[in-house]
Amino acid sequence: MTQAFRIENEGLINRDKKLSFKFNGKTYFGYEGDTLASALLANGVHLVGRSFKYHRPRGFFGAGVDEPYAVVQLYRNGETEPNIKATEQELFEGLEAKSVNCWPSVNFDIGAINNFLKIFLPAGFYYKTFMWPKSFWYRIYEPFIRKAAGLGVASTKHDNERYEHKYEYCDLLIAGSGPSGLAGAYAAAKNGAKVILAEDKPRFGGSLLTSDVNIGNQSGKDWADSIVAELKTMPNVIVKNRSQIFGYYDHNMLVMSEKVSDHLPSTKKYHPNKRLWYIRAKEVLISSGSIERPIVFGNNDTPGVMLSSAAKEYLKVYGVLVGRKPLVFTNNDSGYETAIEFKKHGVDPIVLDSRKNPESEIIDEAKNLGINIKNSYVVVAAQGYKKVKSADIASISEDKKQLGKIENIQCDCICVSGFWTPTIHLASQSGNKTKFKEEIDAFVPGQSKQNEITLGAANGVFSLEETLKTSFTAGSKLSKKITENDNEIAIPNVVEKKSSQHDKFWCVPLPNGKNYKRFLDFQNDVAVSDVEIALREGYRSIEHVKRYTTLGMATDQGKTSNLNGLQLVSEIENKVVPAVGHTTFRPPYTPISIGAIVGREVGKHSKPTRKSPMHSWHEKNNAVFVDAGVWLRPRYYKRGNENLFEGSKREAKNVRTNVGVCDVTTLGKIDIKGPDAAELLNRVYTNAWLKLPVGKARYGVMLREDGIVMDDGTTTRISENHYHMTTTTAQAANVLSHLEYYLQLVWPELNVNVVSTTEQWAGAAIAGPKSRDLLQKLFPNSDVSNEGLPFMGYMEGDLFGVKARIYRISFSGELAYEVNVESDYGNFMWEKIIELGEEFNIQPYGTEALSTLRIEMGHVAGSELDGRTIPFDNALEGLVSKKKDFIGKRSLQRSAFIAEDRQRIVGVIPLDKQTSIPEGSHLVKDDKAPLPNPKLGHISASCWSVEYDNPFSLAILKDGKNMIGQKLFAMSPLKNKVIPVEIVSSHYVDPKGERVRS
Amino acid sequence: MLYINCPHCGMRSQNEFSYGGDASVKRPELNKEVSDQEWDNFVYNRKSLRGKHLELWQHISGCRQWIKVERDTATHEIFRTFKADEEVA
Incomplete structure (x- = not known):
C-alpha cells in the first residue's frame, strides 16, 4: 500500500523509519512519530468504526484526546486493550487494531439497521421500552442491552503488564506544555522552584506545533523546543511527555497517568506499562489549552467531517492530507488558518464562513493566496454514507434562520470550526466555580478554589502575546512566593496574526422538508432531536437532560459536545447559557487503565505477607499454608497422601494423646509498662486485674463501649509494673489503637506506655499430656512441676543459653505451655522442641488441628467473637465484674442484652x-x-x-x-x-x- | 487525598491516618450513674454535621498519636490541628 495522502517536506514524523501495522486484518505502512489515526489517514482510511446506538459509520473527528469516535481495540504483545483512541495511540512496528461496535465487519455492519429504525430509538428509548413486562428484563432485555452496550471488549486474561505508583511533591505543577505552560514552567524554574511539567502528547509545544507564529525571532515550534531542552537540563525540573493529569483532588493533590510503554511494540524489561503519579503541588498552573468545537449541521457525523484544527494538525505534524477537495466551514478565523495550510500544499480549499463580512489579517492572507471564500454561507448537510462525497450548502440570512437555495458541491472532507472551548475540567474538579464568558461563548474558570491558576487558552485567552505575558508573570510570581528568588525574565516579542470576532452561530437550521440527523454528541449518538424530546418531556435541569439523553457522558465527557448541548437547551428554554449551567466535570478527564489505578497491588502484592521466624522449617516439613489475616500459617503438615481432614485429625489426636507443638508467633503481643498498668487493664478488661500477682497470667475479655466483645487473650504480670498482653492475630492492630485511644484521650492521667511486640517474640505452644515431660527436657534447670509452674503461672527459663519466657496457658484444653524467645532465636527454639520431643512422639500441628482442639473444648475464638456477641453469648459472663466499672459495662444493661x-x-x-x-x-x-x-x-x-x-x-x-x-x-x-x-x-x-x- | 498537619510530625498524607470520629464526645466518668439517654448519646448519637467539625484522627502509620483536626466536612478544608491534650479554643 502506498501512503497516498502523505505529502513531502512537512510534518514531524521520522520518514527514515517505516513501520508496518494492521487494521482490521489489512496491512498498512506509516512512519515513526505517527499516531494510528494519522497513519490510517495517510493511507486514505477514513472509516474506523460504527457509532454507539445507530451503528452509523464513524471516521476521525479530532487529532488527540478530544476524539469522540475513533475508539479501537488494540492488540499488542499478545494482550488486548479496548477503548484506545486511534488519535492518541502512537504507531509502532507490528501494531494491530480492530474496529469496535460492528459485526460482522466495519464495512458491513448488521447493527446499522438501527440507523433505519432510529425513529424508534430516540432519547429515553431504553427507559421507556424495557420497562415491561417485568419478567422480560433478565431473560431478554438485559442480555440484549449487554451485547449492544459498550465499545470494545476487556480481556479476560491475566494482565502481565506491570503498573507502578509514584508519589511526588513539587512547588509548581504545570498541566500542559503549550505556550502558557512552557512560559510558566520556565519562569518558575528560573526562580529555583521545583517544577513538574506534564504534557499528555508525545510532543511538547501544544498549539505552537501547528500555528504560524514567531517568538523571539524563532518559529513557535523552535522556541518551544529550545525551552523544553533547557528545562530538561535543570535539576529542579521534571519534564514528562505522554503524561495526562486527569484528576484534581483535595488539598492540591493531582493524579497523572504516564504512558511509559504504550508507544513501544512491547514493554521493556523492568519497565512498567504505565506509571500513576500522585503529585502534591504547592501551586498548580493549568495550561490545558482549548478544544475546537463543532458547528452542528445535517449528517455532521459522516466520516470526513472533522475539526479544522485536527485537519491542520494532521497536515503540520504528520504530513497528512485529510482530503484533496476540502471544504472548510467556519464561524471564526481559525478555519482560515487550516485553509491557508491546505493552499500552501497545493490543495484548493473552499471556505464557507457564516459571517457576513469579516475582516482580519488572517482573512487577508487567505484572500491573497486566492482561496475561494463564500461569506454568509453554511453547510446544510454532508452527503455520502461511509465517506463525505459532497456537501449541500446554502447562504444564510443575517438572523441565521433562513437558508437560501441549496446547492450541492463536491468535496471529500469538511473541516469545521465553531470557535474554541477552554478545557476547564481540572479547574472545575478543584472546586473552581466557573463563569460564562460572553465574548467567547464558553465557560472559563472563575474564583480559584485551591492553589490553582488557569492561563492561556484554558482561561479563554486566545492571543499568544497575552498568553505569554500572563504566563511568564504568573510563573515568576508563584515561584517567588515559594523560593523568594526574583530572576527577571525578558518576555520575548511575539509575531502573530490578529484575528477578528467569531460569529455566535453554532447550529444550521434544517431546510424545509428535510429531517437530517444533526449530532451534538458524536460518541453517544445524541442528536438535536434527542435533546428536544428530553425538554419536551419535562427534563429541565441540565444534569437530568444529560442522563436522559446520555449527552456528554462516557469516556468523551462532552469534550466537543458540551457547549453545543448547552446552547440548544438555552435556546429552547429561552434562557442564557450561564443560567442553564454546565454539568459537573468529574475525574478522570480521559479514560485511565484499571491496571494503572491498581498499580502493583495485585495478587499476592495486594497485602503484605507476614511470616514467622519458623516459616522455613514449616516449608521444609510439608506445611500446607493458610492466610490468617496478613500472616501465612501452617494449616497442617502433610504426610504422604493425607488430605486436610486426615492430617489435622492425626495432629489433633496426637495432642490429646502425646504432645504437639504449634507456631503461635502470630498472636498479637503488647508490652505494657508503668505504675498505672494494672489500673489500665482493670478498666479495659471486664474482669478484675488489680490483685494479679507477679508471675501470674490471667485470661481477659475486652468490650467496645457498645458492650460487644472486642477481643480476648491472656495478660501476664512480668514484674511489678510490667505486663505482657496477648491479643488474637486478627485484632492485634485494633487493640493497640484502642489502648492508645484511652491512654491519650480519655485517661491521660494514667501513667502507662504501650507498644506492640508482636514481631519481637517467636512463640511455640507445647500441648498434650506429655508436654511437661518435654518442658523439663527443654529447661533442665527450672522447676516446671505442677507446684513450680502451676496453671496460669509464668516463669523465665534458660533454653540452652537463650532467655525464654514460659507461660502455662492453654488454648487446646490440654496441659500446655507457651514458650517465647526473641524472634531471632525462634528457629533454634523450634528445632530444640522437635529434637527433644521426639521421644514423646511430638508432632507439629497447624491451625486446623488448633481449631479442632479449641472447638471441642468450647473455647471461643474469632468465629464467635464476631462483632455481634456480648460476654453472655459466649458463656463468659462469669468474667464480667459486678464490682468495678470498665469499658462497655453500661451497655450491658441494654434490654436486648439482658x-x-x-x-x-x-x-x-x-x-x-x-x-x-x-x-x-x-x-x-x-x-x-x-x-x-x-x-x-x-x-x-x-x-x-x-x-x-x-x-x-x-x-x-x-x-x-x-x-x-x-x-x-x-x-x-x-x-x-x-x-x-x-x-x-x-x-x-x-x-x-x-x-x-x- | 487530604493533607493533614500532624502536630507531632508535620504535613502528611491522609493514607497515614485513620479516622476516629467526633472529637467533642466526652466519655462519662467511670463509676458514675449514667441515664440511658446520656449513655446512648455517648455511644451512638452523633450530629454528623455539614461544615466545621472537630474530629479525631490517629497518625497510625506515623507517630501513633491521636490528634484533633478541625475540618469542614463539606469542603474538606482543614483549619487547625491539635495535640490530644491541647485545649481547642
Missing part, C-alpha cells in the same frame, strides 16, 4: 454422628416450614471431634441456655444440606477443665 431468651453458645451434634455440619448453617425448628424459615441461630465453627470421633460444632443459638437436649435442624441452602441435630453443652470435652490443671 433478655431472658438471649442467644448463647451451645454445642451441636448431628443425630447420625456422621454428617459434618457446614459452618454458617442456620438452625431451625422445622425444616419444612415455609420460607423465610425462622432462624434460631447459626453454626459458628465445625470440627471432627478427635475425642469422640464424630462431628461437633459450636453455634450461637437463641435462648441457648434452655435449648440443651433439644432436636433441631441445621440447614445450609448453599451446600443443599438439611441435617437433624441435637443441642448439647459447648464444653464437649473435659467440661470441668481438669486437664489444664493436671
Whole structure:
C-alpha cells in the first residue's frame, strides 16, 4: 500500500523509519512519530468504526484526546486493550487494531439497521421500552442491552503488564506544555522552584506545533523546543511527555497517568506499562489549552467531517492530507488558518464562513493566496454514507434562520470550526466555580478554589502575546512566593496574526422538508432531536437532560459536545447559557487503565505477607499454608497422601494423646509498662486485674463501649509494673489503637506506655499430656512441676543459653505451655522442641488441628467473637465484674442484652454422628416450614471431634441456655444440606477443665 | 487525598491516618450513674454535621498519636490541628 495522502517536506514524523501495522486484518505502512489515526489517514482510511446506538459509520473527528469516535481495540504483545483512541495511540512496528461496535465487519455492519429504525430509538428509548413486562428484563432485555452496550471488549486474561505508583511533591505543577505552560514552567524554574511539567502528547509545544507564529525571532515550534531542552537540563525540573493529569483532588493533590510503554511494540524489561503519579503541588498552573468545537449541521457525523484544527494538525505534524477537495466551514478565523495550510500544499480549499463580512489579517492572507471564500454561507448537510462525497450548502440570512437555495458541491472532507472551548475540567474538579464568558461563548474558570491558576487558552485567552505575558508573570510570581528568588525574565516579542470576532452561530437550521440527523454528541449518538424530546418531556435541569439523553457522558465527557448541548437547551428554554449551567466535570478527564489505578497491588502484592521466624522449617516439613489475616500459617503438615481432614485429625489426636507443638508467633503481643498498668487493664478488661500477682497470667475479655466483645487473650504480670498482653492475630492492630485511644484521650492521667511486640517474640505452644515431660527436657534447670509452674503461672527459663519466657496457658484444653524467645532465636527454639520431643512422639500441628482442639473444648475464638456477641453469648459472663466499672459495662444493661431468651453458645451434634455440619448453617425448628424459615441461630465453627470421633460444632443459638437436649435442624441452602441435630453443652470435652490443671 | 498537619510530625498524607470520629464526645466518668439517654448519646448519637467539625484522627502509620483536626466536612478544608491534650479554643 502506498501512503497516498502523505505529502513531502512537512510534518514531524521520522520518514527514515517505516513501520508496518494492521487494521482490521489489512496491512498498512506509516512512519515513526505517527499516531494510528494519522497513519490510517495517510493511507486514505477514513472509516474506523460504527457509532454507539445507530451503528452509523464513524471516521476521525479530532487529532488527540478530544476524539469522540475513533475508539479501537488494540492488540499488542499478545494482550488486548479496548477503548484506545486511534488519535492518541502512537504507531509502532507490528501494531494491530480492530474496529469496535460492528459485526460482522466495519464495512458491513448488521447493527446499522438501527440507523433505519432510529425513529424508534430516540432519547429515553431504553427507559421507556424495557420497562415491561417485568419478567422480560433478565431473560431478554438485559442480555440484549449487554451485547449492544459498550465499545470494545476487556480481556479476560491475566494482565502481565506491570503498573507502578509514584508519589511526588513539587512547588509548581504545570498541566500542559503549550505556550502558557512552557512560559510558566520556565519562569518558575528560573526562580529555583521545583517544577513538574506534564504534557499528555508525545510532543511538547501544544498549539505552537501547528500555528504560524514567531517568538523571539524563532518559529513557535523552535522556541518551544529550545525551552523544553533547557528545562530538561535543570535539576529542579521534571519534564514528562505522554503524561495526562486527569484528576484534581483535595488539598492540591493531582493524579497523572504516564504512558511509559504504550508507544513501544512491547514493554521493556523492568519497565512498567504505565506509571500513576500522585503529585502534591504547592501551586498548580493549568495550561490545558482549548478544544475546537463543532458547528452542528445535517449528517455532521459522516466520516470526513472533522475539526479544522485536527485537519491542520494532521497536515503540520504528520504530513497528512485529510482530503484533496476540502471544504472548510467556519464561524471564526481559525478555519482560515487550516485553509491557508491546505493552499500552501497545493490543495484548493473552499471556505464557507457564516459571517457576513469579516475582516482580519488572517482573512487577508487567505484572500491573497486566492482561496475561494463564500461569506454568509453554511453547510446544510454532508452527503455520502461511509465517506463525505459532497456537501449541500446554502447562504444564510443575517438572523441565521433562513437558508437560501441549496446547492450541492463536491468535496471529500469538511473541516469545521465553531470557535474554541477552554478545557476547564481540572479547574472545575478543584472546586473552581466557573463563569460564562460572553465574548467567547464558553465557560472559563472563575474564583480559584485551591492553589490553582488557569492561563492561556484554558482561561479563554486566545492571543499568544497575552498568553505569554500572563504566563511568564504568573510563573515568576508563584515561584517567588515559594523560593523568594526574583530572576527577571525578558518576555520575548511575539509575531502573530490578529484575528477578528467569531460569529455566535453554532447550529444550521434544517431546510424545509428535510429531517437530517444533526449530532451534538458524536460518541453517544445524541442528536438535536434527542435533546428536544428530553425538554419536551419535562427534563429541565441540565444534569437530568444529560442522563436522559446520555449527552456528554462516557469516556468523551462532552469534550466537543458540551457547549453545543448547552446552547440548544438555552435556546429552547429561552434562557442564557450561564443560567442553564454546565454539568459537573468529574475525574478522570480521559479514560485511565484499571491496571494503572491498581498499580502493583495485585495478587499476592495486594497485602503484605507476614511470616514467622519458623516459616522455613514449616516449608521444609510439608506445611500446607493458610492466610490468617496478613500472616501465612501452617494449616497442617502433610504426610504422604493425607488430605486436610486426615492430617489435622492425626495432629489433633496426637495432642490429646502425646504432645504437639504449634507456631503461635502470630498472636498479637503488647508490652505494657508503668505504675498505672494494672489500673489500665482493670478498666479495659471486664474482669478484675488489680490483685494479679507477679508471675501470674490471667485470661481477659475486652468490650467496645457498645458492650460487644472486642477481643480476648491472656495478660501476664512480668514484674511489678510490667505486663505482657496477648491479643488474637486478627485484632492485634485494633487493640493497640484502642489502648492508645484511652491512654491519650480519655485517661491521660494514667501513667502507662504501650507498644506492640508482636514481631519481637517467636512463640511455640507445647500441648498434650506429655508436654511437661518435654518442658523439663527443654529447661533442665527450672522447676516446671505442677507446684513450680502451676496453671496460669509464668516463669523465665534458660533454653540452652537463650532467655525464654514460659507461660502455662492453654488454648487446646490440654496441659500446655507457651514458650517465647526473641524472634531471632525462634528457629533454634523450634528445632530444640522437635529434637527433644521426639521421644514423646511430638508432632507439629497447624491451625486446623488448633481449631479442632479449641472447638471441642468450647473455647471461643474469632468465629464467635464476631462483632455481634456480648460476654453472655459466649458463656463468659462469669468474667464480667459486678464490682468495678470498665469499658462497655453500661451497655450491658441494654434490654436486648439482658433478655431472658438471649442467644448463647451451645454445642451441636448431628443425630447420625456422621454428617459434618457446614459452618454458617442456620438452625431451625422445622425444616419444612415455609420460607423465610425462622432462624434460631447459626453454626459458628465445625470440627471432627478427635475425642469422640464424630462431628461437633459450636453455634450461637437463641435462648441457648434452655435449648440443651433439644432436636433441631441445621440447614445450609448453599451446600443443599438439611441435617437433624441435637443441642448439647459447648464444653464437649473435659467440661470441668481438669486437664489444664493436671 | 487530604493533607493533614500532624502536630507531632508535620504535613502528611491522609493514607497515614485513620479516622476516629467526633472529637467533642466526652466519655462519662467511670463509676458514675449514667441515664440511658446520656449513655446512648455517648455511644451512638452523633450530629454528623455539614461544615466545621472537630474530629479525631490517629497518625497510625506515623507517630501513633491521636490528634484533633478541625475540618469542614463539606469542603474538606482543614483549619487547625491539635495535640490530644491541647485545649481547642
